[in-house]
Amino acid sequence: xxxxxxxxxxxxxxxxxxxxxxxxxxxxxxxxxxxxxxxxxxxxxxxxxxxxxxxxxxxxxxxxxxxxxxxxxxx
Numbered sequence: 266x267x268x269x270x271x272x273x274x275x276x277x278x279x280x281x282x283x284x285x286x287x288x289x290x291x292x293x294x295x296x297x298x299x300x301x302x303x304x305x306x307x308x309x310x311x312x313x314x315x316x317x318x319x320x321x322x323x324x325x326x327x328x329x330x331x332x333x334x335x336x337x338x339x340x
Contacts, residue, residue, distance in 0.1 A: 270310070274312035
C-alpha cells in the first residue's frame with residue numbers, strides 16, 4: 266500500500282487493504298467488485314473514493330431496512 270493515500274482516489278487494491286486494516290477483515294477484491302457491480306461510484310480513472318463508498322454502504326443498509334444479520338434498524 267502506498268505511504269500516502271488519497272481517500273478520495275484509492276486503487277481497488279489499496280481500498281481492500283485499508284478496509285481490512287480498519288476492521289473489515291473479511292473484505293476481498295471480489296466483494297468490492299460485487300459492490301461496484303451493485304452501484305458503487307467509481308472515479309473516471311478507476312479509483313474509488315472511500316467517502317463515497319462508505320456513503321453507498323450506509324444508503325444500501327438503510328434502503329434495505331436491515332443489516333447483514335437480518336435485523337431491522339428498529340430491532
